[in-house]
Amino acid sequence: xxxxxxxxxxxxxxxxxxxxxxxxxxxxxxxxxxxxxxxxxxxxxxxxxxxxxxxxxxxxxxxxxxxxxxxxxxxxxxxxxxxxxxxxxxxxxxxxxxxxxxxxxxxxxxxxx
Amino acid sequence: xxxxxxxxxxxxxxxxxxxxxxxxxxxxxxxxxxxxxxxxxxxxxxxxxxxxxxxxxxxxxxxxxxxxxxxxxxxxxxxxxxxxxxxxxxxxxxxxxxxxxxxxxxxxxx
Numbered sequence: 001x002x003x004x005x006x007x008x009x010x011x012x013x014x015x016x017x018x019x020x021x022x023x024x025x026x027x028x029x030x031x032x033x034x035x036x037x038x039x040x041x042x043x044x045x046x047x048x049x050x051x052x053x054x055x056x057x058x059x060x061x062x063x064x065x066x067x068x069x070x071x072x073x074x075x076x077x078x079x080x081x082x083x084x085x086x087x088x089x090x091x092x093x094x095x096x097x098x099x100x101x102x103x104x105x106x107x108x109x110x111x112x113x
Numbered sequence: 114x115x116x117x118x119x120x121x122x123x124x125x126x127x128x129x130x131x132x133x134x135x136x137x138x139x140x141x142x143x144x145x146x147x148x149x150x151x152x153x154x155x156x157x158x159x160x161x162x163x164x165x166x167x168x169x170x171x172x173x174x175x176x177x178x179x180x181x182x183x184x185x186x187x188x189x190x191x192x193x194x195x196x197x198x199x200x201x202x203x204x205x206x207x208x209x210x211x212x213x214x215x216x217x218x219x220x221x222x223x
Contacts, residue, residue: 004155033210042117042201042213043156056210090155092211100144102211104156 002027004093004105012111013081021076021108025093031055032074033102034066037088049074050096078110086112119202119214125221131189133217135202138183142204145178146211147187150199159187159200197221 035043045058049068092102125131148156169176175188199216
């Protein structure tokens with residue numbers, strides 16, 4: 001079991017550009033959540049996907065969007081990047097049959113210059 | 114509210130016990146979690162406790178929950194150098210998302 005995998009591990013983008021981050025959930029998991037962790041802070045919830053739909057959303061602007069595919073993998077898209085979007089983006093997967101435990105990937109470190 | 118607060122730093126001697134404290138404000142929290150993050154890595158789930166419990170023990174880890182005071186603690190017995198990391202307290206309820214504290218940096222000194 002590969003656990004939760006995210007790609008790429010590191011990314012550098014320029015202000016105004018768009019970025020897509022990818023996540024494959026742990027085997028057997030059907031729910032994917034995305035979090036943003038700025039330097040020195042705890043993760044902040046962006047949104048969660050289940051059955052290919054956004055089920056819950058945190059306090060993030062519409063520039064942040066996502067998608068879930070039939071195989072439960074997910075993408076996070078950020079448009080019109082700002083310097084303040086520089087952070088570690090974490091994906092967490094869980095199962096609706098056991099929603100207590102959420103397992104995190106290693107994250108994608110996004111730097112906006 | 115969903116605020117979760119933790120002390121920022123803890124220094125402990127190798128072999129001693131570590132106690133990390135956390136307070137939360139959301140009275141509807143169903144589960145409370147402790148995650149560990151090592152440098153450059155993602156979050157590792159250490160343990161969790163249901164809000165209707167007051168204690169959970171798992172090997173070297175002991176979680177205590179005071180629901181009345183909304184206070185959660187994590188005790189690590191016989192702290193080792195490999196325990197040096199950032200520890201996050203998080204609360205979750207039936208709306209599926211986790212709310213995290215800012216993390217406690219634990220440094221284990223020889």
